[in-house]
Amino acid sequence: MKLHSKRLLAIAKAIAQHKQGTILADIGTDHAYLPCFLYDQGVIEKAYACDVAEGPLASSKQTIIANHMEGKIIPLLGNGLDPIVNEDVDMISICGMGGMLMIEILDAHNEMHDHRFFLQANNGLAELRAYLAGHHFCIIDEDLVEDAHHIYEYMVVEKGKMVLDEDDLLFGPINRQKKTELFRKKWQFELNVQKKIIASLPEGHPKRINVTQMIEKIEKVLA
Incomplete structure (x- = not known):
C-alpha cells in the first residue's frame, strides 16, 4: 500500500521512529489511510480508525475492505477520544485539524494523557504547545513537512515536564533548535507577510507594536 500524502507519510515515519507498543488509535482518521499504511508496513499490529461523522467513517471502511484489513483496522464512530476509552491502545494520532x-x-479525557501522542495541527500551534506544557506533557520531537505547497508542523508528545518561553510556543522548542530548511522557508514567508503588513499601517497605528515585535522575533530566530 502506498501513501500519496506527504503529510501523512511524514507522520507515519514519526510513528515508526517513536512508536510505543503496536496498537494505534487514529482520531479524525483520513479514510483510514494512515493506520492501514502502518499496518501494511508492519509498524503496528492493530489500529482503531475513529471519526465523528458517518461519511468519513464510511470511506474508512472502504479503505479497510479494499486492503483486506478487516479485524485489524477497526472503524469506530464517536467524538474525539470517546470511542477508545475502553479499548487497549498504546499510542494515539490526532492529525489534520485545528489546535x-x-x-x-x-x-475531555485527562485519564488518557499517559499515552504517547502524535499531533499535527493545521493552526493554533502556539496555543496547543501552551496547553501541553500546562498539562504535564513533554514534546519529545517535532518537525515540518511540505505537502501541496503548504507547510505543516507535527509533534510527538508524552507525559513529562517542560517549560516553554514565548519563542518556544511560537516556533516550537525543537524546531527552533533544528532550524531545518523547511523551518526557514516557513518563517521567511511569514516574515515577508509581516513586513507587508507593517508597510501598510500608518504611523501610530496600534497594530504596529505587535507586528514590529513579530518581525523582531522572526528575524532573531532566522539569524
Whole structure:
C-alpha cells in the first residue's frame, strides 16, 4: 500500500521512529489511510480508525475492505477520544485539524494523557504547545513537512515536564533548535507577510507594536 500524502507519510515515519507498543488509535482518521499504511508496513499490529461523522467513517471502511484489513483496522464512530476509552491502545494520532479542537479533545479525557501522542495541527500551534506544557506533557520531537505547497508542523508528545518561553510556543522548542530548511522557508514567508503588513499601517497605528515585535522575533530566530 502506498501513501500519496506527504503529510501523512511524514507522520507515519514519526510513528515508526517513536512508536510505543503496536496498537494505534487514529482520531479524525483520513479514510483510514494512515493506520492501514502502518499496518501494511508492519509498524503496528492493530489500529482503531475513529471519526465523528458517518461519511468519513464510511470511506474508512472502504479503505479497510479494499486492503483486506478487516479485524485489524477497526472503524469506530464517536467524538474525539470517546470511542477508545475502553479499548487497549498504546499510542494515539490526532492529525489534520485545528489546535484548539485538539485541545478540546485532549482536555475531555485527562485519564488518557499517559499515552504517547502524535499531533499535527493545521493552526493554533502556539496555543496547543501552551496547553501541553500546562498539562504535564513533554514534546519529545517535532518537525515540518511540505505537502501541496503548504507547510505543516507535527509533534510527538508524552507525559513529562517542560517549560516553554514565548519563542518556544511560537516556533516550537525543537524546531527552533533544528532550524531545518523547511523551518526557514516557513518563517521567511511569514516574515515577508509581516513586513507587508507593517508597510501598510500608518504611523501610530496600534497594530504596529505587535507586528514590529513579530518581525523582531522572526528575524532573531532566522539569524
